[in-house]
Amino acid sequence: MGMDTLKVCIDQVGRFPENVAGRLVLDRGTLWREPDDDSPEPVELEVGFLEGDPGLRREILAVASEWSRHANVAFLPSARRVEECEIRISFGLPGSWSYVGKDRVGVTPQQPTMNFGWLTPRSSQEEIRRVVLHEFGHALGCVHEHFHPRGGVPWNKEAVYAWYWTHRRWDRKQVDEQVLYRYDRTLTVHSKFDPASIMIYPIPPEHTDGRFQVGLNLDLSATDKAFIGKTYPRP
DSSP states (O other): OOTTTOOOOOOOSTTSSOOOOSSOEEEGGGOSSOTTOOOSSOEEEEEEESSOOHHHHHHHHHHHHHHHTTSSEEEEEOSSOGGGOSEEEESSSSSEEEOOTTOOTTOOTTSOSEEESSOOTTSOHHHHHHHHHHHHHHHTTBOOGGGOTTOOOOOOHHHHHHHHHHHHOOOHHHHIIIIIOOOOGGGEEEOSOOTTOTTSOOBOGGGTTTSOOBOOOOSOOHHHHHHHHHHSOOO
16 A cells, blocks of 8 residues: 555544654543553543444444553443443445544544545455544554654645645645644653654654655554553553
């Protein structure tokens, strides 16, 4: 998949509608449990689907469970009405996105908190894995890694503006919000920048004058696993 055809997540936290992480960046105010809470009980989040193919639903839950292998969290198939679930998934809206953690202010029970607009039963397992791990990272409170408060990407901003206008029709404000934004370090839990994180956009060398690039990350990085485990620790 080339950069010109690559589909990327858009940010849905209260500041704009969609979503940071390097040794993972987490929005402190959206976590389901305080980082210093070492309760032995797992964070259990019920997942409901507003529509969608049953086989694709099962595959999404199976991929999402990868996060549970490294943290004291569990994504459970809904045993309640979809409207009562913490995570409500749709396939019918544009793009793929998720609200960050519990930051769903203004989202009515009938609305989704996560959307997979381009996933279908014909999507490759690679694409499903890439997108689902990313969006469920948002659901746990992770924000985009390229929003890291310490920076880490030596952007050529004019090249970035030009590329996203040509390929996505994003204006400069949208690019600032979705690509170039940096979180305030006082509002996040973070350590060093991680270009291998599942939470980062692919970055071609043309966006950094050849000084830096990121390919298509398909799996949780070692630091993704370690940091989410520290954030939602097992007893």
